Amino acid sequence: MSLGPFTRERSPLGVYLQYAVVCLFILAPILWMVEASFKAPTAVTAYPPHLLFSPTLENYATLFETTPFGQYALNSLIVAGGSTVLGLLLGVPAAFAVSYQAITWPATLTLAARMAPGTLFLLPWYIFFTALGLVGSHTVLVITHTVITMPLILWVMLPYFDGLPRDILEAARIDGCSPFHMFWRIALPLVKPGIVVATILAFVFSWNYFLFALVLSGFDSKTLIVAAFNFVGEGATNWGALMAAAVLIALPPLALSLLVQRWLVSGLTAGAVKG
Amino acid sequence: MGTMAFGRSGASTAGWTRRRARFAGTAHWLLVPALAFTLALVVFPFGYTFWLSLNDYQFGHAARFNFGENYAALLHDAVFWQGLGTTFFLYFLSLALQLVLGTYVGLLLNRRLHGQTVARTILMSPFMMPSVVIGMMWLVILDPSLGAANYILSLLGLPPSQWLASPGLVVPVIALIDTWQWTPFVALIVVGGLQALPIEPFEAAFIDGATRWQAFRYVTLPMLRPTLLTAAILRSVDLLRFFDIIYITTQGGPGNASTTLNIYAYRRGFEFFDIGYASAIMIALMALVAIVVLALMRLRRSL
Structure with a gap:
C-alpha cells in the first residue's frame, strides 16, 4: 500500500x-x-x-418540563427502529439474491430511488396516505423511512455476500439445500459483521431524516427532528433549551457512528464507487 | 457490466456469473419483497408525480389535464429561474470549496501521524449529525444581534454581518455551512483514494527531482481524478436537491434569496397546495440531477 x-x-x-x-x-x-x-x-x-x-442543567430541565421530549424521543426510536427492521427484512435477502444471481439492475433501481429528491415522492405519498388515513401515524413514517434504509442496507450488505467463499454455497446446493436455506442457514451467519454495520447506519440515517416526517408525521408521531424544527419556528427565544435539545438529538447518531467508524465511508459511498 | 460506472463492479464476480448461470432463477424470489416495496413506494409515486405535473391540480379541487401547460408556465416563472440560478450558485460554490478543501484535508490525513483515530472521529461528526441540529447550531451562532460570529467579527475590528438574514449573503453562508459539514466526508474519500495509489510514480517523480508541488500537481492530482469525481457525484446529488438546512434556517428567505428549486417545489406543493405545478418543478429538478450525475459519470468513465 x-x-x-x-x-x-x-x-x-x-x-x-x-x-x-x-x-x-x-x-x-x-x-x-x-x-x-x-x-x-x-x-x-x-x-x-x-x-x-x-x-x-437548567436548560435540560426546562426542555423536559416544557415539552414532551420523552414522547418525541420514543417516536424517533419507533420510527428509526421500525424502518431499520423493515429495511433489514427487505434489503438483506435482496442483497443475497443480487450477489448470488449476479444481477445488477435491482440494486441500481434502489440506488436511483435513494438519489432522487425526496420531494418527488412526497406529494403522491401525501395524497395516498391521506386517503388511507395513515398520515400522522407511526406506520407511515416507518414505511417511508424504509425508502432510505432499504437501499442503504442492500448496498452495505452486497460486498459481504460477494465475499463469501462460493465453494460453501455450491456444496450446500449440491447437497440439496434450497436457496432460502442457503441464505438463512449458511450465508446469514457468515455476514453478521455486515448486518451490524448495516443496522447501525440505517438507524442513524432514519433517525436523522427530516423531510418525510416534516410532512407525514402528526401530533402523536412527531419525531425529535421535526419537534426540534418546530422549536426553531416557535421563535427560538430560549436558546439554552434549544441547544440542549440539539445536543440530545445529536448524541445517538454520533455515538452509533463511532461504533462503525471504520466502515462509515465505504457505507456512505456504497454504489457510487467504480469497481 | 465493466462499463457501469454508477453501480457495482461486475469484474470480481464475472467468473461466478457463468457458474451460477447453470442454476440461475433459484434465489430470485428473495428479491421480490424489496422490488415490490420499491415499485409501490418509489416507481409508482414517481410515475404519479409525472402524471400530476401534466394536470392543473390544486389540493381539494378536481384535477384537470392540461398537457404541458405547467411546464410552459415554468418558462415564464421568474421565481423558477431565480431558483434555478440559486440552485446552481449554491452547487458550484459548495462543490468547489469542498473538493479543494477536502483534497487538502485528505492529503493532511494521509500522513500517517499520531492522532489519526481522534482526527477521523472529529472529522465524521459534522456529517453524521442530523441536519436539524446543524441548522439550529448555526442559527444561534450566526444570529445577527447576539451570535458568536458577529462577536468574532467585532474582535477583528470588522462590522457585524446579517449572515442568513442578508439577501446577498444568505446563499454563500449556506454554502459555507454545507462546506463545514461535508468537507470532512470528501476528505475521508480522498484518503481512501490516496491509499490505493501505487508508490512507483511518486518514487520516479522524486528521483527525477520533482518538487513536492510538482509531484502533487502532475502525479497525485491526475491519479486522484476518479476519486474526486466520485466525491463530486455524491455531493452533486445532495447539493442539487439541497433542502434541509435551508428549510430549517431560512425557509427560502429572506424574500426568495435562498429559494432553491427543491425549496420552491416544496413550498408550492405543501404550503400553497398547487400540486400540479409543484410536480412539474420536481420533475424538472429530477431531470437536472439526472443530467448532471450522468454527465459526471460519463466523465469518470472516460478517464
Missing part, C-alpha cells in the same frame, strides 16, 4: 499544527453548542458571549 507523495515529511510539527487548525474549525461550532446548553438561560444570550461560566 502506498503512503502517497507527502509522507516524506521533514518536520511533522507543521503538519500537527495544520491538523489542529482543521480540527478546531470542525469542533468549534459543536463545542459552542454543547457549551451553550450548559449555560444559565441569561448567560446564553449574553453579549459579548461568556467563555467562562458555571455549568448548569
Whole structure:
C-alpha cells in the first residue's frame, strides 16, 4: 500500500499544527453548542458571549418540563427502529439474491430511488396516505423511512455476500439445500459483521431524516427532528433549551457512528464507487 | 457490466456469473419483497408525480389535464429561474470549496501521524449529525444581534454581518455551512483514494527531482481524478436537491434569496397546495440531477 507523495515529511510539527487548525474549525461550532446548553438561560444570550461560566442543567430541565421530549424521543426510536427492521427484512435477502444471481439492475433501481429528491415522492405519498388515513401515524413514517434504509442496507450488505467463499454455497446446493436455506442457514451467519454495520447506519440515517416526517408525521408521531424544527419556528427565544435539545438529538447518531467508524465511508459511498 | 460506472463492479464476480448461470432463477424470489416495496413506494409515486405535473391540480379541487401547460408556465416563472440560478450558485460554490478543501484535508490525513483515530472521529461528526441540529447550531451562532460570529467579527475590528438574514449573503453562508459539514466526508474519500495509489510514480517523480508541488500537481492530482469525481457525484446529488438546512434556517428567505428549486417545489406543493405545478418543478429538478450525475459519470468513465 502506498503512503502517497507527502509522507516524506521533514518536520511533522507543521503538519500537527495544520491538523489542529482543521480540527478546531470542525469542533468549534459543536463545542459552542454543547457549551451553550450548559449555560444559565441569561448567560446564553449574553453579549459579548461568556467563555467562562458555571455549568448548569437548567436548560435540560426546562426542555423536559416544557415539552414532551420523552414522547418525541420514543417516536424517533419507533420510527428509526421500525424502518431499520423493515429495511433489514427487505434489503438483506435482496442483497443475497443480487450477489448470488449476479444481477445488477435491482440494486441500481434502489440506488436511483435513494438519489432522487425526496420531494418527488412526497406529494403522491401525501395524497395516498391521506386517503388511507395513515398520515400522522407511526406506520407511515416507518414505511417511508424504509425508502432510505432499504437501499442503504442492500448496498452495505452486497460486498459481504460477494465475499463469501462460493465453494460453501455450491456444496450446500449440491447437497440439496434450497436457496432460502442457503441464505438463512449458511450465508446469514457468515455476514453478521455486515448486518451490524448495516443496522447501525440505517438507524442513524432514519433517525436523522427530516423531510418525510416534516410532512407525514402528526401530533402523536412527531419525531425529535421535526419537534426540534418546530422549536426553531416557535421563535427560538430560549436558546439554552434549544441547544440542549440539539445536543440530545445529536448524541445517538454520533455515538452509533463511532461504533462503525471504520466502515462509515465505504457505507456512505456504497454504489457510487467504480469497481 | 465493466462499463457501469454508477453501480457495482461486475469484474470480481464475472467468473461466478457463468457458474451460477447453470442454476440461475433459484434465489430470485428473495428479491421480490424489496422490488415490490420499491415499485409501490418509489416507481409508482414517481410515475404519479409525472402524471400530476401534466394536470392543473390544486389540493381539494378536481384535477384537470392540461398537457404541458405547467411546464410552459415554468418558462415564464421568474421565481423558477431565480431558483434555478440559486440552485446552481449554491452547487458550484459548495462543490468547489469542498473538493479543494477536502483534497487538502485528505492529503493532511494521509500522513500517517499520531492522532489519526481522534482526527477521523472529529472529522465524521459534522456529517453524521442530523441536519436539524446543524441548522439550529448555526442559527444561534450566526444570529445577527447576539451570535458568536458577529462577536468574532467585532474582535477583528470588522462590522457585524446579517449572515442568513442578508439577501446577498444568505446563499454563500449556506454554502459555507454545507462546506463545514461535508468537507470532512470528501476528505475521508480522498484518503481512501490516496491509499490505493501505487508508490512507483511518486518514487520516479522524486528521483527525477520533482518538487513536492510538482509531484502533487502532475502525479497525485491526475491519479486522484476518479476519486474526486466520485466525491463530486455524491455531493452533486445532495447539493442539487439541497433542502434541509435551508428549510430549517431560512425557509427560502429572506424574500426568495435562498429559494432553491427543491425549496420552491416544496413550498408550492405543501404550503400553497398547487400540486400540479409543484410536480412539474420536481420533475424538472429530477431531470437536472439526472443530467448532471450522468454527465459526471460519463466523465469518470472516460478517464
